[in-house]
Amino acid sequence: MTSQILDILTSAAILYVVAAGLLIVFGVMKIINFAHGGFLTMGGYCALATADLGLSPLFAIPISFLFGAVVGMVVERLIVRPLYSRPLDAILATWGLGIIIGQLITLIYDRGVHFVQSPISGAVDVMGESYSQYRLVMLVVAILFGVVLAAVLHGTRLGLMTRAVIMNEDLARGLGIDSGLVRFVTFSLGAGLASLAGTLITPLSSVDPSLGISWLVNAFMLVLVSGSSLVSLGIAAVVLGGAQVLISSYANPVYGSMAIVILAAVLLRVRPQGFAND
């Protein structure tokens, strides 16, 4: 029982970390950034590059965030900004970008599976059950993600502007808020968070050109049911991630892997706003 509760909480934590960057971009820009999978993959390779340089795995955390954010800045400026008034084209462009990122990585590193030594491995005792240490670390990381993002959104001037743009972009612009700057910053932040998430999941996965793809669909569904709220995303991750764990345990993992997608689709049919309040 303990291990099942831990499975649910840690699975939700991983989903939360993976989807957070996508949610922020969706909140401000109202577009789903399909390059998110590519950014996740990029983060995995940042961890690999850091390890190849012989640096401590801890360095991978700032390196991948900064690298992701810088790539995000370039992409926003060159690809996404010219398509602001054509959201559907912007979505298509991010999709194509995701493919290009995957191919560039293949050109540099080949298609092979790479392996990054994890900084923390093995199990610890939690209430009489031995449990994977790194998954417990991910639980703490997810809470940190939530707290830091909430602090930025609610405690800074930029956060205030961002919330204004999320609520009503035209009105915010009318009040003198530079919504272009808000979009630029959020897209870069979203890309940085995605890349960071890619680094954080490498101790649980292999580093290969399709690293991000398997997470993209679940992250996408979670964002669709949570709207633009970080709290709803947390609830969605626990409920849908929990359903995935329970169905995998009591039925089989093949059904479990479809749980998030199917339940999210059903939820949106019954309650179009999903887990969001409005």
Add this chain to the structure above:
Amino acid sequence: MTMINRKAIGAAVLLASVSTSAFAAEPIKIGIPIGLSGANSVVAPSVVQSAELAVAEINAAGGVLGRPLALEVADDQSGAAGAQKAYDNLIFQKKVDALITMETSAARNAGLPIVAKGKTPFIYTSYYEGRSCSPYMYVDAWVPDQQVAPIVDLFVDEKKAKTFFLIGSDYAYGRGMLAFSKSYIEKKGGKVVGDEYNPMDASDWTAIISKVKAANPDALILSTAGGAPNVTLTKQYKAAGIKALVGNLGVDEGTAKSMGTDAEGVFLSASYVSSLDSPENKKFLAAMKAKFGDGLKTPNDLSVPQYEAIYLYKLAIEKAGSTKQEGVLKALGEVSFQGPRGLIKMDKQRHAALTMYLGQVQGDGSVKVLKSFKDVDPGAQCPNLK
């Protein structure tokens, strides 16, 4: 003119005449439909390289019946749809004389009806789940009957394991390997306390690992798709602190090496490991290194059977006296070739008895051979074919 000069000129003339006669004759075309993209794209280049070496060696030695060999490589995209196009193209447009290839079971199954339509001799060089039979196909790689037994025997007889938990990827090969393992374990008196499958592209093994911990088995048998699923599963069970014996049916030397300490202690079984201490293997490895240099893809249990199969095809043509399919198909079951893996003869219901090696991954990722099993019989694979 000195003796040496005369010899040199004689050799040059001989060489020139061999190569011109080889040029003049129509080449014998070998088709290789293979997964250059998709799941097999990591291993495919090593297979193509070993085919190129075999062809270069045979042509340098005068070809086959005075004709050179030529390769036609086509991408099957590692799946059924791509394979249909690749087989169609090779057999009916390129008009190849034979197909010799390593590919996924899905691609092979899609290609077999086209092979039957073209009546083209076909040597399948990938290990697979077994019992795929066609009058046009021979197989020179292992099947579960040959690979599973060494690991399970070790676990039951020497390590005294009683309970087993099986984990695989959800596709023909993963399920086929574990179905055979289950029946073999039960025959040996062991007990299978669980078997679980994850989709091929899944990277999260949480629920399965919790089930393993609840069942607390003595040993795990893993049969996932190569590459990523193998790595994610190994990392995650290791992180969960599972201490059972682990036999991995899907891991190759290269992947084991890249996993390093996380794979330490894992048992595997294969018909080829690169450290084999035979003169044929040393010569093969040296020739590969000389031909491909820095671009060499490490030879492995999928690429070496490809090399041997091309030699087997050459010997079959020579025995039959022509490339006509009836004669070649009959001869393929009769010829034998001493290759890097030992003496290969596909005379066991279209399959080959193979020497299998039981290995264990060491702390530095290298594979240490614990034991070898000479000429393990493939069992009743195709009782309806001779």
